[in-house]
Amino acid sequence: MKARMQTMLTHFGEENIHGAVVPPIFLNSTFVHDSYEAFQEGEGYYYSRVANPTLDVLEKKLAALEQGEAAKAFASGMAALSAVLFHFLKQGDHAVCSTPAYGGTFGILGSYMHKFGISVDFVDFRDTDRVRAAIKPNTRLIVCESYSTFFMDVFDLAAIVAMAKEHGLHTVIDNTCASPANLRPLEWGFDVVVHSASKYLGGHSDVIAGAVISSEAIIDRIVQTEYGIFGGALGPFEAWLVTRGLKTFGLRMRQHADSAMQIARMLEANDQVAKVNFPFLPGHEQHALTRKQFDAPSGLLSFELRGGKAAAVRMINRLRYFKIGVSWGGFESLVYSPGMSGGHEQFAGTDYEPRLDPLIRISVGLEDPADLMDDLRSALEVPA
Numbered sequence: 385m386k387a388r389m390q391t392m393l394t395h396f397g398e399e400n401i402h403g404a405v406v407p408p409i410f411l412n413s414t415f416v417h418d419s420y421e422a423f424q425e426g427e428g429y430y431y432s433r434v435a436n437p438t439l440d441v442l443e444k445k446l447a448a449l450e451q452g453e454a455a456k457a458f459a460s461g462m463a464a465l466s467a468v469l470f471h472f473l474k475q476g477d478h479a480v481c482s483t484p485a486y487g488g489t490f491g492i493l494g495s496y497m498h499k500f501g502i503s504v505d506f507v508d509f510r511d512t513d514r515v516r517a518a519i520k521p522n523t524r525l526i527v528c529e530s531y532s533t534f535f536m537d538v539f540d541l542a543a544i545v546a547m548a549k550e551h552g553l554h555t556v557i558d559n560t561c562a563s564p565a566n567l568r569p570l571e572w573g574f575d576v577v578v579h580s581a582s583k584y585l586g587g588h589s590d591v592i593a594g595a596v597i598s599s600e601a602i603i604d605r606i607v608q609t610e611y612g613i614f615g616g617a618l619g620p621f622e623a624w625l626v627t628r629g630l631k632t633f634g635l636r637m638r639q640h641a642d643s644a645m646q647i648a649r650m651l652e653a654n655d656q657v658a659k660v661n662f663p664f665l666p667g668h669e670q671h672a673l674t675r676k677q678f679d680a681p682s683g684l685l686s687f688e689l690r691g692g693k694a695a696a697v698r699m700i701n702r703l704r705y706f707k708i709g710v711s712w713g714g715f716e717s718l719v720y721s722p723g724m725s726g727g728h729e730q731f732a733g734t735d736y737e738p739r740l741d742p743l744i745r746i747s748v749g750l751e752d753p754a755d756l757m758d759d760l761r762s763a764l765e766v767p768a
């Protein structure tokens with residue numbers, strides 16, 4: 385009998401140590417052995433840059449959450465993503481990545497990889513024909529995200545995987561935005577899932593962490609190469625914090641989904657709002673595909689105001705419960721607008737560019753949704 389998600393998260397992957405109901409934290413850097421022979425026959429713990437029992441607990445839960453064979457925890461989502469990209473790409477290779485992409489992803493693929501002779505094309509994955517057209521003889525990797533950054537576009541995962549298989553390409557997806565509560569890309573045929581556990585997996589805005597989930601063979605190879613060599617291991621205390629966050633993951637995600645749905649409907653009905661970027665709304669142009677792929681929404685959505693940038697600035701400054709800040713996925717509601725900071729080169733000259741300044745992104749937290757809606761409604765009221 386296979387336990388369902390929230391049951392699995394309770395104890396799965398935890399060894400019984402002195403009956404401790406919460407797994408202890410192994411803060412040690414090194415592991416000693418009783419003899420020369422015992423060292424040679426050791427069970428895998430030598431040095432915490434490579435393996436640590438506190439990380440094992442988290443890694444087992446993450447693998448089970450994503451229906452993968454194995455997982456490895458990294459010091460951040462970017463450490464996880466970088467290790468995966470360097471694992472699959474070498475000099476002369478080409479990758480195709482979805483756009484708009486998370487800023488860090490655009491940073492490493494859009495410019496940093498060039499110094500190793502790796503080229504990348506960013507493509508609108510809503511149109512799978514464009515992805516196909518971008519594939520070249522030296523293409524090795526397809527990279528995409530469960531939702532595009534800021535605009536929450538979704539992509540036809542089955543079509544992307546089929547195309548990659550046809551061309552013998554590996555597929556990597558950043559599933560941070562949807563989370564494994566709502567989407568399990570390995571079930572759709574993706575080779576590798578990457579996460580920033582700093583968001584929903586941790587859930588409490590108190591830890592930076594990342595993870596890679598895949599087959600045993602791929603995880604083993606990454607551990608033997610990029611994991612140990614780059615040294616991006618997660619610290620044991622941070623791993624423990626993510627494991628603690630996971631105890632309530634299923635419950636939190638249900639509340640995020642429920643509150644976000646109520647808020648999206650309210651915003652859609654407000655005549656100051658030009659568009660709500662939340663594909664779970666029945667009127668959204670990608671609604672059918674969204675229902676096919678995702679079990680439920682997360683708490684992330686954005687909307688665009690008819691009043692443009694001035695209206696966005698006014699609304700953001702009037703919000704009380706939604707705090708102004710980057711990141712998302714925590715217990716607290718946050719608001720951010722791309723107009724608040726630079727570094728959006730990937731949008732230059734695209735249809736998305738004029739939509740950035742009037743766009744407000746919110747991370748719907750775990751506060752009472754009625755209070756959050758009151759907050760949004762009163763911030764939208766035009767001052768007398």
Ligand SMILES: *Cc1c(COP(=O)(O)O)cnc(C)c1O
Pocket residue numbers: 460461462463486488489529558560561579580581582583592593594
């Ligand atoms: C936050 C985030 C990352 C980076 O993760 P860190 O833990 O901040 O390094 C990568 N991808 C997405 C989609 C993210 O939201």
